[in-house]
Amino acid sequence: MKNLTKLTLLVLSVFLISNSLIGQESEELNISGVVYDENEVPLPGANIIISGTKKGVQTDFDGRYEIPAKKGSVLVFSYLGYTTQRVTIEDTSKINITLQTDISGLDQIVVIGYGSSSKKRVTASISTIRSSDIEDIPSPGLQSVMTSKISGVQITQISGKVESGIKVRIRGISTIGASQEPLYVIDGVPVINDDESINNSPINPLIGLNTSDIESIDFLKDASSAAIYGARGTNGVIIITTKQGKANKTKITFSNSTGWSEATHRKEMLNAEQYVELFTEAALNSGLTTAEIETKFDQLALGKDWRNGNVDTDWQDLALVSGNTRNINLSASGGTEKVKYYFSTSYDKTEGIIRGNELDRYTLRGKVDTDISEKTSAGFNISLSKITIDRLSNDNTFISPLQSIAQSPLTPALLDDGTANVDPLSTLYANFLGQEQTGRFVTDIWRTTLNVYGEHYFLPSFKFRSEIGYDANNQNAERFSGSLTESASINGFGIVNNTITERYILTNYFNYKKKFGENFNFSMTVGGSFEETNRKNQFATGSGFPSDNLQTISSALFTTGGSTKTKYNFLSYFARSKFDIKDTYLFNLSIRQDGSSRFGENSKTGWFPAASGAWIVSNENFLSSSYTLSKLKLRASWGVTGNAGIGNFASRDLYAATSYAQRIAITPSFIGDPNLKWERTTQVDFGLDFGLFNNTISGEFDYYEKETNDLLVNEPIPGTSGFSTVTRNVGSLSNKGIEFSLKARIITKPSFIWNTSTIFSMNKNEITDLPNGDIIDGVNIIRKGESISSFYLYEYAGVDSSNGDALFYTNTVNSNGSLDRTTTNDVANASKIIKGNPFPNYQVGFTNSMKVKDFDFQFTFQGEFGASIYNQAGRFQSGNARFFDNQTVDQLDRWQNPGDITQVPQARLEQNNGQEASTRYLQEADFIRLRNITLGYTINPEFTKRFFVQKARFYFSGLNLLTFTDYEGYDPESTADFNGNSGVRTGIANYSAPPAKTYTLGINIEF
């Protein structure tokens, strides 16, 4: 059989060659050369054909090709994902070509859920980040890879802690009471995204993912793309695909980097001298005597002479340290036509910028894809990771290192013998150094993600695929607080908490794909999936430890423990059909049915349809040869998605166990709504993709409207019922916005390449219906007609210059509907108003990448505008010395004498004067940030190849190096981590750590 094929080929080629010989009219040259990519790496498998003929060859393993062609004919060089180049043959017979990445991405593959499509044929709004976009940037985590690369997606790291959770918001917030997080699908497995942190400060759910393993990240933004994930598509879907080996292209990469980091910003706090000055004045203003306040200073200083500057503790300097990052990554990939593999392993060590915060991570991935027969293929993909984190208390605890800025600068941090000063009179709050010295808090995470698939072609046009996915997240947290902590009085307190969450998902689908006639393409996918998630938790706490060195619960005098388990599942069926006419008119229809155990007896299943269409105008005759408007595609889509991110049993009336005086008891725990169902979001999207000047400039524009109905809200019910809330479907909200991205290839000379891209997005959120009125949670409010989680505060009106009283606008409603703008010094006479909200109206990103000879240079600016942040700690740290907490230096600008004009009221120790939750502590958080900047140098491959090195690159990279903002808090992106899981409480800072500013040096080597 094999011989027969060979013979046929031989005959055929002889025929072809003789044919061309016969037809020879002009001079035939034997053209040869090498095709490179823009990194000067040879491209195997590139296509070279002679324009107007069917004659063509492919480059070999070294990127070489040889083709006979006539003088004057045109060679067309193409490769998937690269811009096609045409070269007219003149006299030279050697033609080396460098192909540029096609930044329009129109020929690239886009993963769409249960399949893939070429970008060209996509009718929905899907944005993609590819490994080529990110591989030259060392990235501590996924968020820095994604931030400001995709329009319409806001990615925020909650705080500067190394394990900090991330918030990803695609096209605004579409829910109040349910999860706001997108669905992450890694290689077909919807991964577990539950926060298992024991201290309310979320841990990044994707912390175990080695970003070097990522081939592409696809963002399904509109409903027509996300609807295939039905009840979990509302917040958008992020599909992460890991790398796969390529046939005949063995590649071993090694990279190593070291970085240094520090906080992006520090607050200016009072030093000892200023502290004494301000608090002496505050005490006198409150009727205390100098002697009384000096006694207090003596106590704080713990016998040190504060008058002569013997003590001046900079607590912030103790809390914020310089960090360190190290990364080693090794991968190997390759294979034959039949078996392809990818293996990688990595080690990361990150010492955070907050004292005591550290992370160690080990990852391992193995992926094999194999063709069992001509019709059947199978493969598996295993990812293992282990993460050990030295954690800190959340932002709302005294022993959080950054809360130590509340301590007085007169307080010595350490005693003379080096132990933490925990004297109750000297420290205003528990000293975090005591926790550091006699406590620990470590979380270990083991994560296993697995995917096994088999695929069989019954016919060339008909395929069946079956996948089994598995994800296990095992987290173990151990925490101990010993003799120099707040738990000293009970002889230490320890907790151990273990959680295992396991998910398996079984997916089967058929795919049919056929071309009918010349002009009609049709494809259809039909399948189903069943998914089950089990969570088990065990914990124990203990108190009464004989020694700080005996930290396990076994050593405790008193212990308590407990365990819980729960599960939920989804049963889903889906179908999608795509068809196009002449590659020009594209249509896509899909439907999914989801059933979930989470929902009420009366509505266990729901339907999620979607439809979209596109018209590639540039394929029409009247445009097909246009150089100026080289690509033009119009898109429109409509679809329905759901959000099922609520408690597992929110629809039930339930009783739970309790106890009293060691007697067993039960208590009502929930009242449920049997009609509970998913939130439904209907989204329409109109889009336009274009390319100008042969795609030198390309862009995408989208307008969307999302309307979410049946909002899952923890609706307050009369407390007189014995219950306070019930999860129900009430109310509606909408998000409307535009997204725009523009890419341009400014210079494309082989020795100088310059690409630039800009993204812009705008989103407007509005609560359109809330039948039972406002929902107020702290300083955030949800009110009809306003943006979600708007701030609801008294309006600060500055200082009465005659007496130093803080003033507020009364803002009571006059009879004519206007607000009364008179001022009062008593908030009891004032009304709260809505002022600002925590979400940006506009986001921009600006990326440039350049390549000059052996140097590469890249930078990204990120900007967000329109969000505000409320400083919950403001009343303590910028509260004109009401409490003994150290103050920000701006408080020195306090009112002192009648006639003084200032925004800081008179300092009055232990008396209220303007510390209420008001707009005084609300600030706009607009910023522009140099997100990353990278400068690399690649040694000439011709030289390194002598040492079997295909590529050797050295680089310097910086993260968050510059931030331009008027925001005075720690950072316009960092907010309180203990609100990390709350849907309503957002945009609040509370001693929240700023992100790290990191400088990295590294090397990448490819063999």
Next chain:
Amino acid sequence: MKTYLKTIALLVFTLLSVNCETKLDTEPRQAISTEEALSTSENITRLLIGIYAEAAKGESYGGRIHTISELLANHTDLKWNGTFAEPQEFNIKTISTTNSFVQNFWLNSYDISNQTNIVLDKLDLFEDENIKNRNEGEAKFLRALVYFDLVRFFAKPYENGDNAQEPGVPIITDPVYKLDDVTRPSKKTIGEVYEFVINDLTDAANLLPNYNGIFATKNAALALLARVYLQQGDYERALTSANEVINTNIHSLTNEYFMAFNQNNNSSEDIFAWQYTDQDRGNNHMNDFWAGEAFGGRSGNPDIAITDDFLTIFDEPLNDRRAAFFNTTLTGGKGTFKWELSRNIPFIRIAEMYLITAESNFRLGTAVGATPLWDINEIRKRSNATTLTTVTLEDILAERNRELSFEGHKIHDIKRLKLRVGDLQYNSERLILPIPQREIDVNPNL
């Protein structure tokens, strides 16, 4: 053909693998349904025990209700050192409708009310009449307890029926099992609420046994009734109820003052106490705010410190053990020794009954049970204070203050005795807790 078979096999596999409709019915593992929970008398008793746990929470009798009373009544006796905004609002008598302490007090009280209503609705499940009576009595005791505090805190002070028609708080007697049962009630009058409380307590006193372990007894119901009558200024009935408790001789003063506090078992003088063990650590919120570090509280000064102004109430500061019941190592105020972590919180002590009979007898000019002088001297002797030879009403009230300080009586005494808090009259609106905003928002009838 082979392919065809394969196809069929795969199709069957597919259908099988995804045909799991029944799997959508997952059952919770940490909770049970209403039907299961309320099907047996044993479970109803367990629900009843759960109500004590609810009431003993920090939000209610585990600390905050007492703390609110003491801070509302405070002028210069206490010093607020803490950073929580909510207690500070009580201290400065400017209480916002969103104060979470107030909100949780309200919610927890009605949660208790609803659970007692469930118990009372399910009494038919009991076959043994004694057990049934005991359950009914305890439920009514607990229900009366929360309504008494609701009306005392959320409505104007009771003034001899003069304002009995003014709004009190809603009274709920129908159990809420499911969402459809939820109502939007309006307020009952102050008079109606007091009447409801007295009826429940009278029933409870009739139904409950003399001995009932740590749970409510006949004496607990009578003692609480005495408190209610005292609040109304009905000294005759207060006297009768308190005297009835004393006459059972079940309870007696402990030998030393300190023995009345920080116990893990009820002391001889506890008529009713909230139970805490190391298992329930953290529920004792009295400790959170009132104890210094030495008593398992937070580091530094106690959030609520006692000032020298308060200490002037002790006429014999050197002898009186109660004057030394403070943590004196701290400056900026002292901490009381009354509230140690994970120890019981005494709720009604026999000492209070002596004080009620003394005050009532004095006001009525009677000597039912004992003379006021005898009662007062019993209390003084126990704390090593010299006995008095004569007593005045002021002496009795001062003794009450010395004996029961920080146990949650202060604001109610100010209101019934028509005293002042600083510049504020006893009936000032600022001494009344506002109905929580969240409640007004969802219930237009309030």
